[in-house]
Amino acid sequence: LHGIREPSFHHGGGGVRDHVLPGNKEYREGDEIQRPPSGGGGGGSEGSPDGSGEDAFRFVLTREEFLTLFLDDLELPDLAKRRLVEGSDPAWHRAGYSVAGTPSNLSLARTMRNSLSRRIALKRPKPAEVLALEAEIAALEGDPEAVDRLLALKAELATQVKRSQRIPWIDPIDVRYRRFEPVPRPVARAVMFCLMDVSGSMTEDMKDLAKRFYTLLFLFLQRRYKHVDLVFIRHTHEAAEVDEQTFFHSRETGGTLVSTALEEMRKVVEDRYPPSDWNIYAAQASDGDNAAGDSQRTARLLIDTILPACQYYAYIEVGRDSEHGMPGFPRGPTDLWRTYEQLVSAGAPMAMKKVRNRREIFPVFRELFAKRGILEEAKG
Template sequence: MSYIIDRRLNAKNKSMVNRQRFLRRYRQHIKKAVSEAVTKRSITDMENGEQISIPTKDISEPVFHHGQGGYQERVLPGNDQFVAGDRVPRPPGGGGGDGAGEGNASDQGEGIDDFVFQITQDEFLDFMFEDLELPNLVKRQLSGNEEFKTRRAGVSNQGSPGQINIVRSLRSANARRIALTGGKRRKIKALEEELEKLEAMDPALKDHKRIEAVLTEIAALRGAIQKVPWLDDFDIKYNLQVKYPVPHSKAVMFCLMDVSGSMSQATKDMAKRFFILLYLFLQRNYERTEVVFIRHHTSAKEVEEEEFFYSRETGGTIVSSALYMMKDILEERYPTSEWNVYGAQASDGDNWNDDSTTCSTLLIKDILPKLQYYSYIEITPRQHQALWEEYETVAEAFPDRFAMQQIIDLTDIYPVFRELFQKKTA
């Protein structure tokens, strides 16, 4: 039996195995701290590491020890107020001990601080995006710089010594020897039968010259058989390895953000936080994923990442302008036979007059039939307006491809994000 001992060290020469075991053991504490950290951080500080605090009582270890056992006699101090069976009244004022309360200063007693440690950026992101996935990611296509894997493709007469196929080589050598010596072996067998008959004859009638000739011929045939090599160069067979391209799932995510005048700066910051989480999730978990950023007010515009998150342009509100642009880009650049298409839209729900009906019609007829999944985030503490009501009809038509969630304040962003992209169990 083989034993593998992992002695990897982290940056401070501590055991990496022990660290991973510790992270697994206190996973729930760390996930809770990561969830709280996401809501408190600034947008530019979203992907750094985090300091985790674990209450001391949660890291205490059970201890086995010997009990006192046996028969013991003790002398205890008596009293002149109570006898057996008396009820002891509760101390006035709610009682209490001599120690200091939690979070209060005291000139007596001592406490134990919480256990605090630092997790790295990679560990922070791992916990932040644990158990999340893009739904319905199924379409696979060969394109671009492909990754190749090798697989067996039979045998070849040429190759490297490390690829020798011993079984096929011995089989080939045996077949060659049988083919080259089969006729001689059959002739030897016939001669041996003839020799037996000659030797079985009456001694007076034996043909000694014929017996000697048969023996000479048998010896010659056996010598010829022995000269056939046991293994020749062209008997050696090599495993043939060929490369074949590995198909990959290609996905594109359309990020649609409302930047109209009705979106306050706080609302825009929450929308940006949501899209930054989505962007980090895609960049970390998927290699072949493209992101299309679309900002809109009365008109829509495809922008780069920097402009999408930091531009201050604003205006009125026509949500359908972003959906029309998404439809056009999808038809021009991303054929649905090759791409898994996703969409995420963030808005405060305000829209111009009857434009909400246009939005639902666009989604139902032109966009959602081509998409794997579409999520709508409404960032508002107010009651829902016409856009939400129209999108409810979309959710009824496409229950598996369309999801809606509301964000009221910063604490809702991360739970809503996890709810939208939670890994589905089979």
């Protein structure tokens, strides 16, 4: 990847152009104005007469390196509920010793301990005892008065040597290997509900911003977590759970009732995701418009049903380049923004951000899902 900026059209540094510059206080007709340097410095292919220049610094990132750089310090907040689930990755724990195994798991200490116990039980002669007999025999050699003693010592030495040969220092029955068993471990299971407004008030630019946000969210979850389900819900005046393809590419539109999306989410939670076993998250994208009177029902659904079951609820409002509509006609926060703002002020596990253009999507995404320690340091 050669950078992350998108191409755009702009005036080049060369050529001849006529300009009308209001408020000129410095130049008169006939004055020569030095051409400003063209943008985009760096080294070129031509030589420099004075030897000065600048090397272009460029490097290539793989997709994995790119995702690591941008997404590894993010997390789902408060991922606390853990359960034993079928098919989860087991953790390997020590489970005593076994008589078979790989050389890397050989336990030398346990093997030598078993060897010592066996040699003591079978009364294998100690090397020091054999050496003492050999030394005594060597001392009595040539003494005519110690013939009987010498014969007895030699017989005892022969017996000790044979016994040592029959009882090996280490026997296969002594060998022990460290044993490991797979133990199921609790895993944190999570589900992310993606709620997107596709009503008629959402322009194509607004939908594009929302889809880019959800694309980032999808990449983040797929890379960071193994046990995360994604539930896609599109809504107009009606809401429906859809698959990924429909969520991102369907052209359906209509009126606006935000409460229908929350009601659909409530039904899915009741059917498939009990809050006692699942960490439930939601990310909603909308332009903030809602039908008259529906904001109150939306707030009631959030307070009574959705937020008590959620670990975290993120809301982004897309497409508002400013807090004003047409010049001279100021427009304040939307109904949905005011409704959610009251919930956040009351301490609900929610976060709200506005996205006005593409450049703001990733910074907003990082703020919503930054690790708590990193986020607190940034605020401090």
